Amino acid sequence: MWSQDRHRRIQGLLGHHKQVSADELARQLDVSRETIRRDLVELEAAGLLRRVHGGAILPEQTGKEAPFADRMQVRRREKQAIARAAARLVEPGQTCFVDAGSTTALLAVELAKIPGITVITNSIDVAGTINRDGIEATALLLGGQLHSDVPGTFGELTLSEVARFQVDIALLSPVAIHAERGASNFVLHEAEVARAMIRYADEFVLLADHGKIGQVSRANICSCSHIHRLVTDSAAGRKPLAELRRAGIGEIIVAD
Incomplete structure (x- = not known):
């Protein structure tokens, strides 16, 4: 099974x-x-x-949700593979949204290798990774209310700042993705930021390891038809991926 x-x-x-x-x-x-x-x-x-x-x-x-530090260690190898594959979708010079999460924290390591990009994020970890000496990329940290668990900014100020931009690509990682219920997060304030980033991006790439596929969490982000690309890992089952394709996801990329 x-x-x-x-x-x-x-x-x-x-x-x-x-x-x-x-x-x-x-x-x-x-x-x-x-x-x-x-x-x-x-x-x-x-x-x-x-x-x-x-x-x-x-x-x-x-x-309560599991502590962020614990989530960083769960399926870490799969998340690193997903991060590498997702970063290949970003071209030098592009501007992208990246939300706060364990997978996107690893994605930032790969994005830092792409010259000339601008990363607009509510994640303190992502901004810190991009904003280092020798990195030919720019990090913009969105303002807002800090939360004690996920190191990021959230709330009305964050949402209003997202609306100031129109970016090439949004790279987001939810808690769950389900063929019928779409993408979802555990808490509302994270889902709200994700929804705003999708609205102001030309392309939406969702990052989800196999453990998130077929799952449903509390706060809805969007339906599958809004997702241009899904990047997952090689442990994802064929049947769940086929269901996601039928639900409207444009392309599924399996990282190895």
Whole structure:
């Protein structure tokens, strides 16, 4: 069974029972307890559940997303591959929006290698990576309210500053992407920034590792028909990707 299928089954069981045990999940899905442990770690990092001793509960019972530092380490190798592939879509001299997230923090390392680009971002990590000595790129950090978890700016001031620009390409990384429900984030203020960046960009590229595919989170960003390109990793299943294509995503790029 693909990990995306297991994740959907786990979410379905959680939605019905409100809590699940790791042992019961391993029995029902016919996999090892270690496989279930990895699944729960990934789903928690996406904000779709909260791990507790022996199992998991719905995130609504905690109201919290996994810490940003933890999310930076989940599927890091896949995120680096996605970052390299996504950076190849940006041409020297272009202007781009980049939002705040664990995948886009790694993307900034690749964007810093492209001469003459301008990166407009609400991410402190992204701006810091671009704004270093010897980098032939420009970083513009959007103003706004700082949040304690994700190192970035959000709120009405951030949204108004986004509207001052029209860029070539927006490179954004949500918490989840689903064929029917589209792209979504865990919290509203992150989704609002993403929606604004999409509106003022000529092209929209979505970055999502395989653990985010087929998932749904709390705050909607956009439907699949608004996504020009999806960049994912080689562990993404053929069936979920085919569903996303049918839902209207223009092109899917699988990074290796």
